[in-house]
Amino acid sequence: MRMKLKEICERLDGDLSGDGNIEITGVSGIKEALPNQITFVANPKYLAAIATTQAGAIIIGRGVNGNGKPTICVENPYWAFVKVLEMFAWDKNHRALPGVHETAILGKNVKLGERVAIQAFAYIADNVEIGDDTVIQPFVYIGEGTKIGADGLIYPHVSIREEVTIGNRVIIHCGAVIGSDGFGFAPVSNRHHKIPQIGTVVIEDDVEIGANTTIDRATLAETLIKRGTKLDNLVQIAHNVVIGEDCCLAAQVGIAGSTTLGDRVNIAGHGGAAGHLTLGEDSVVYAKSAVTKDMPAGSHLSGFPARPHKQELRIHAATRRLPELLPEFAKLQKRVAELEAKIQEPEDED
Amino acid sequence: MRMKLKEICERLDGDLSGDGNIEITGVSGIKEALPNQITFVANPKYLAAIATTQAGAIIIGRGVNGNGKPTICVENPYWAFVKVLEMFAWDKNHRALPGVHETAILGKNVKLGERVAIQAFAYIADNVEIGDDTVIQPFVYIGEGTKIGADGLIYPHVSIREEVTIGNRVIIHCGAVIGSDGFGFAPVSNRHHKIPQIGTVVIEDDVEIGANTTIDRATLAETLIKRGTKLDNLVQIAHNVVIGEDCCLAAQVGIAGSTTLGDRVNIAGHGGAAGHLTLGEDSVVYAKSAVTKDMPAGSHLSGFPARPHKQELRIHAATRRLPELLPEFAKLQKRVAELEAKIQEPEDED
Amino acid sequence: MRMKLKEICERLDGDLSGDGNIEITGVSGIKEALPNQITFVANPKYLAAIATTQAGAIIIGRGVNGNGKPTICVENPYWAFVKVLEMFAWDKNHRALPGVHETAILGKNVKLGERVAIQAFAYIADNVEIGDDTVIQPFVYIGEGTKIGADGLIYPHVSIREEVTIGNRVIIHCGAVIGSDGFGFAPVSNRHHKIPQIGTVVIEDDVEIGANTTIDRATLAETLIKRGTKLDNLVQIAHNVVIGEDCCLAAQVGIAGSTTLGDRVNIAGHGGAAGHLTLGEDSVVYAKSAVTKDMPAGSHLSGFPARPHKQELRIHAATRRLPELLPEFAKLQKRVAELEAKIQEPEDED
Structure with a gap:
C-alpha cells in the first residue's frame, strides 16, 4: 500500500505544504514514524516532536507550525488521522473477491445478496440469508435460518447458530459464538434438568463483536444487542440480556441473564x-466491578457490589487508614480507662 | 413447528379446557405471548395476567381459574412448561441425519455406534470411538484415541484433544476446548521449561460444557468433571482439577490446578x-469471589479471599460506615485530650 | 508407548539399581503409580512412600534408599522426572508426518520450510512463510503474509490473522486468536467510529499461548510478546501491549491497551x-488483582486497585476486625460523654 501525499491531502480535504509527490507507505506515531510514513499531532503536548520526528509528513491543526516539513493542515487532525488509517486499513485494500469458494458448503434455499464472498471451508446451512457485500471468511459456521445483513465481515471460526438475526455492517471477530444455549436448568431432586433455550439472538446494525466472545440465545424471545454497540474479546452475554445502543463492553466483561443495559453504557475490563x-443509560462501570441491583441513568459505579464511584473511593481511602487506626483506637480506649479511674478516685475518697 | 393444543395436553398428561384443535406454534412468557403461542403461570403473582394475556393457551395449576381461555391444567405448571419447551426445542425437531458427511475425515480404526451423525468438515482422528446417536457438528476436531459416549451433541468448532474420555448425553457448545495442555513449567535458571502434560480429561455422563470453555488435561492422571455438572461459557478448568457431581459453574469462572470441588457446588460469574x-460439597461461591483455602461442606463464601458470606456482608456494611467514622474518631480523640487536660489541671494546682 | 527401564536410565544418565529389563508404559505420582509405571521422589516428605508405592520403578536422589525396588538414582530427581515426561509425551511419540494434507488450502507464494506438516482443513493464505518442522493442525487459519518460525506447534482452530510474525518453537493451543483488531473507537456525536487497527502482533521465540486466548493487533506498530513468555487459557492481551520475556500470565488474565510488562512478571488468575x-520486571500480581498505575520492578501487588501485597494484607486483617470495632467505638463515645458530664458537674457546683 502506497499513496502520494497529495492524494492523501485531497481525500482529507486539507491544505498541503511541501512536496506532494512523496510516497507514503504507512502510518505511525510521531515518535516512531519512519521517513516513508505519515503521522499526526492532535495533542498540544506533542507539538515539540514536530521538530524531531522522522515522519515523511505530518497532519497538523490550523495555526500549527510544521517546522518546514511536509504537512497536511486540517480542522481536526485526530479525525483526519482516523481517515488516513482507513485508507491504509488491510481489509479496505484487500477486498475479498465476491463469490462462493469451491470448498464452501451451502445448504438448500440459501439467499445471497450481491457481491457476497463466501470463503474456503465456510459452512452455510439451509435457509440462510446473507446481504450484499458481506464477507464470510474461512471456517465460519452459520446455522439454519440465520439472517445476516449487508456489508458484514465475519472472521474465521465464528459460530452463528440457527435462527439468529444480524443487522448491517456488523463485524464479528475470530472465534466468537452467537446463539449458544443459555445456561438454564430446572432443579429436579438435586440434579439439573436442561431447560431448552428456544429463543434467539438479535444483533442490530453497526455492532462489533470481539474475538472468542459468547452471546447466548434466549430461553424464550431474544437476547438483543442494539445498534452501534461494541463488545471486546472474551465477553459473555447471557440469555435474555438486552444491551442498549452505542455501549462499549471491554474485554472479559460478563452480563448475567435477563439484565438490561441502557444506551451508551460503558463497562471496563x-x-x-x-x-x-x-x-440506566450513560452509566459507567469501572474495571473488575459488578453491578448487583438496579441503577439509575448516569451512574458511575465501582467495587463489588458496585456503589457510586466517589463513595467507593472515599471508602477505599478510609480503609487504607484502618491499619493505623486500630492501634490508635486501642490507645484511646486505654486513655479513657485511665481518665475513668482518675475520676473514680476522688469519689472513693469521699 | 406446530402442534395442536390437544396433542400438547396429552403429552403433558393434563386436563384440557377449551378448543383442543387450535394450533400452537411457539412458547412465550405470559406478557409477550401471541395468539398462536402457549404460555404458563406457576407463580401466583402472575395469576392476574391470565385475564389480559394474548396467549392462545395457558398451562395452569390445579384450582386456578383460566378465565374462560383454553388451558391445560397440571400438577406442576413450571415442570409442564419445561416439557413444552422440549417439544418445541430446535434440536429435537431438527434431528441430525445419521451418517458421515462426504467432507468429513475419519481416521483409521474409528468405531461409530448406531445412528451417529458426523457432519461436514468434521475431523475424527485414528482410533476414536463414538457412541450411538451422538451428533458431531461441522468443524469439530476429535483427537486420536478419544472416546465419546452415546446421545452426545458436539457443536461446531469444538476441539477435543487426544486420549480424552467423554460419557453419555454430554453436550459441548461451540468453540469449547477439552484436553489442552495444563499450564505447567519447571523453572530453569529464570526461564520456564515446559512440563509435558501426559494425563487426560474425563467427562462423565450428563455434563454440559459452555461455549469457548477450556478444560486442560492433567500433568499425570486426569482432570475430572463428574456426572451431571454444568459449566457455562468461558469457564477455565485447569489441570488435575476434580469437579464433583451436579455442580454449576457460571460464566468466566476459573478453577486453578489440582483443586477439588465436592458435589453440588455452585460458583457464580x-x-x-x-x-x-x-x-466441600453443597458449597456456594458468590460472584467475583475466589476461595483461597480448604473450606468445609455447605460453605457460603464471598469476597477475596473468600470468607463466610454473612461475615463478609457484615464487613462490607461496617466498611461503608468507615468514611464517617474517621472524623468522628478524630473528634473523640480531641475530646479525650480535653478531658485529660481538665483532669490534669486540678492536680497541677495541688 | 513402552520403554525398558535401562533405556530410561541411560537417557537420564543415572545409576540403575534392580532389573533394567522391566517395561515401563507410563509415568505417575508415587501414590497412584501402577506396577508398569515409573514415579519419582524429589520432596523428602514423600520418602516414606517409597516403601509402599506400587510403582515399577522410582527415580530418586543421591543417598536415598530405594528399599530394594528398581530405582534410577540421579542428581536432580524432579528434573529427571520432567525428562521422563518428555519421553512419554504424546506429541513426541506421535510426530506429525511432514507434508501438506490433500484437503489443506495453500495460497499463492507460500514458503514452507523442511518437514513442515500442514494437516487436514488447514487454510494458509497467500505469502505465508512457515519454518522447518512446524506442525499446523486441522482447522488452523493463517492470514496473508504471516510468518511462523521453525519447530512451532499450532493446534486446531487457531486463527492467526494477516501480517503477524511468530518466532521459533512457539506453541499455540486450540482456539487462540492472534492478530484480531484492537478495541479502538473514536467518539463521533455519541457514537463509536471504528479506528482501523493497522498494526500487527509479534510473538517471539519459545512463547506458549493457551487455548482460546486472544491477542489483539496494534493500532499502529505492534503488540509484542517477548521470548519465553507463557500465557494460559482465556487470556486477553489488548492492542499495543508489550509483555516482557519469561512472563507467566495465568488463565483469564486481562492486560489493557498500551501497557508494558517487564521481564519475568507473574500474574495470577x-x-x-x-x-x-x-x-516493572520481576513483579508479581496476585489473583483477581489489577494494577492501575505504574509500579516499579519487583513489586508484589494485590487487591484492586493493586497495592503492595503486605500492605493489602494488613488492610484486610484490619477490615476483618471492623464489625466488632464499630460497637466498641460507640461504647467509647458513650464513656467519654459520661466522663465529660462528670467533669462538668463539679464545675457546675462551684
Whole structure:
C-alpha cells in the first residue's frame, strides 16, 4: 500500500505544504514514524516532536507550525488521522473477491445478496440469508435460518447458530459464538434438568463483536444487542440480556441473564452485572466491578457490589487508614480507662 | 413447528379446557405471548395476567381459574412448561441425519455406534470411538484415541484433544476446548521449561460444557468433571482439577490446578478457586469471589479471599460506615485530650 | 508407548539399581503409580512412600534408599522426572508426518520450510512463510503474509490473522486468536467510529499461548510478546501491549491497551492491568488483582486497585476486625460523654 501525499491531502480535504509527490507507505506515531510514513499531532503536548520526528509528513491543526516539513493542515487532525488509517486499513485494500469458494458448503434455499464472498471451508446451512457485500471468511459456521445483513465481515471460526438475526455492517471477530444455549436448568431432586433455550439472538446494525466472545440465545424471545454497540474479546452475554445502543463492553466483561443495559453504557475490563437488573443509560462501570441491583441513568459505579464511584473511593481511602487506626483506637480506649479511674478516685475518697 | 393444543395436553398428561384443535406454534412468557403461542403461570403473582394475556393457551395449576381461555391444567405448571419447551426445542425437531458427511475425515480404526451423525468438515482422528446417536457438528476436531459416549451433541468448532474420555448425553457448545495442555513449567535458571502434560480429561455422563470453555488435561492422571455438572461459557478448568457431581459453574469462572470441588457446588460469574484446595460439597461461591483455602461442606463464601458470606456482608456494611467514622474518631480523640487536660489541671494546682 | 527401564536410565544418565529389563508404559505420582509405571521422589516428605508405592520403578536422589525396588538414582530427581515426561509425551511419540494434507488450502507464494506438516482443513493464505518442522493442525487459519518460525506447534482452530510474525518453537493451543483488531473507537456525536487497527502482533521465540486466548493487533506498530513468555487459557492481551520475556500470565488474565510488562512478571488468575501503564520486571500480581498505575520492578501487588501485597494484607486483617470495632467505638463515645458530664458537674457546683 502506497499513496502520494497529495492524494492523501485531497481525500482529507486539507491544505498541503511541501512536496506532494512523496510516497507514503504507512502510518505511525510521531515518535516512531519512519521517513516513508505519515503521522499526526492532535495533542498540544506533542507539538515539540514536530521538530524531531522522522515522519515523511505530518497532519497538523490550523495555526500549527510544521517546522518546514511536509504537512497536511486540517480542522481536526485526530479525525483526519482516523481517515488516513482507513485508507491504509488491510481489509479496505484487500477486498475479498465476491463469490462462493469451491470448498464452501451451502445448504438448500440459501439467499445471497450481491457481491457476497463466501470463503474456503465456510459452512452455510439451509435457509440462510446473507446481504450484499458481506464477507464470510474461512471456517465460519452459520446455522439454519440465520439472517445476516449487508456489508458484514465475519472472521474465521465464528459460530452463528440457527435462527439468529444480524443487522448491517456488523463485524464479528475470530472465534466468537452467537446463539449458544443459555445456561438454564430446572432443579429436579438435586440434579439439573436442561431447560431448552428456544429463543434467539438479535444483533442490530453497526455492532462489533470481539474475538472468542459468547452471546447466548434466549430461553424464550431474544437476547438483543442494539445498534452501534461494541463488545471486546472474551465477553459473555447471557440469555435474555438486552444491551442498549452505542455501549462499549471491554474485554472479559460478563452480563448475567435477563439484565438490561441502557444506551451508551460503558463497562471496563473484567466488570459485569448480575442477572435480572436494569442499569440506566450513560452509566459507567469501572474495571473488575459488578453491578448487583438496579441503577439509575448516569451512574458511575465501582467495587463489588458496585456503589457510586466517589463513595467507593472515599471508602477505599478510609480503609487504607484502618491499619493505623486500630492501634490508635486501642490507645484511646486505654486513655479513657485511665481518665475513668482518675475520676473514680476522688469519689472513693469521699 | 406446530402442534395442536390437544396433542400438547396429552403429552403433558393434563386436563384440557377449551378448543383442543387450535394450533400452537411457539412458547412465550405470559406478557409477550401471541395468539398462536402457549404460555404458563406457576407463580401466583402472575395469576392476574391470565385475564389480559394474548396467549392462545395457558398451562395452569390445579384450582386456578383460566378465565374462560383454553388451558391445560397440571400438577406442576413450571415442570409442564419445561416439557413444552422440549417439544418445541430446535434440536429435537431438527434431528441430525445419521451418517458421515462426504467432507468429513475419519481416521483409521474409528468405531461409530448406531445412528451417529458426523457432519461436514468434521475431523475424527485414528482410533476414536463414538457412541450411538451422538451428533458431531461441522468443524469439530476429535483427537486420536478419544472416546465419546452415546446421545452426545458436539457443536461446531469444538476441539477435543487426544486420549480424552467423554460419557453419555454430554453436550459441548461451540468453540469449547477439552484436553489442552495444563499450564505447567519447571523453572530453569529464570526461564520456564515446559512440563509435558501426559494425563487426560474425563467427562462423565450428563455434563454440559459452555461455549469457548477450556478444560486442560492433567500433568499425570486426569482432570475430572463428574456426572451431571454444568459449566457455562468461558469457564477455565485447569489441570488435575476434580469437579464433583451436579455442580454449576457460571460464566468466566476459573478453577486453578489440582483443586477439588465436592458435589453440588455452585460458583457464580467471575468466581473461582485457587489451586491445591478442597471446597466441600453443597458449597456456594458468590460472584467475583475466589476461595483461597480448604473450606468445609455447605460453605457460603464471598469476597477475596473468600470468607463466610454473612461475615463478609457484615464487613462490607461496617466498611461503608468507615468514611464517617474517621472524623468522628478524630473528634473523640480531641475530646479525650480535653478531658485529660481538665483532669490534669486540678492536680497541677495541688 | 513402552520403554525398558535401562533405556530410561541411560537417557537420564543415572545409576540403575534392580532389573533394567522391566517395561515401563507410563509415568505417575508415587501414590497412584501402577506396577508398569515409573514415579519419582524429589520432596523428602514423600520418602516414606517409597516403601509402599506400587510403582515399577522410582527415580530418586543421591543417598536415598530405594528399599530394594528398581530405582534410577540421579542428581536432580524432579528434573529427571520432567525428562521422563518428555519421553512419554504424546506429541513426541506421535510426530506429525511432514507434508501438506490433500484437503489443506495453500495460497499463492507460500514458503514452507523442511518437514513442515500442514494437516487436514488447514487454510494458509497467500505469502505465508512457515519454518522447518512446524506442525499446523486441522482447522488452523493463517492470514496473508504471516510468518511462523521453525519447530512451532499450532493446534486446531487457531486463527492467526494477516501480517503477524511468530518466532521459533512457539506453541499455540486450540482456539487462540492472534492478530484480531484492537478495541479502538473514536467518539463521533455519541457514537463509536471504528479506528482501523493497522498494526500487527509479534510473538517471539519459545512463547506458549493457551487455548482460546486472544491477542489483539496494534493500532499502529505492534503488540509484542517477548521470548519465553507463557500465557494460559482465556487470556486477553489488548492492542499495543508489550509483555516482557519469561512472563507467566495465568488463565483469564486481562492486560489493557498500551501497557508494558517487564521481564519475568507473574500474574495470577483473573488478574490484570489497566491501560497505558508500566509494571516493572520481576513483579508479581496476585489473583483477581489489577494494577492501575505504574509500579516499579519487583513489586508484589494485590487487591484492586493493586497495592503492595503486605500492605493489602494488613488492610484486610484490619477490615476483618471492623464489625466488632464499630460497637466498641460507640461504647467509647458513650464513656467519654459520661466522663465529660462528670467533669462538668463539679464545675457546675462551684
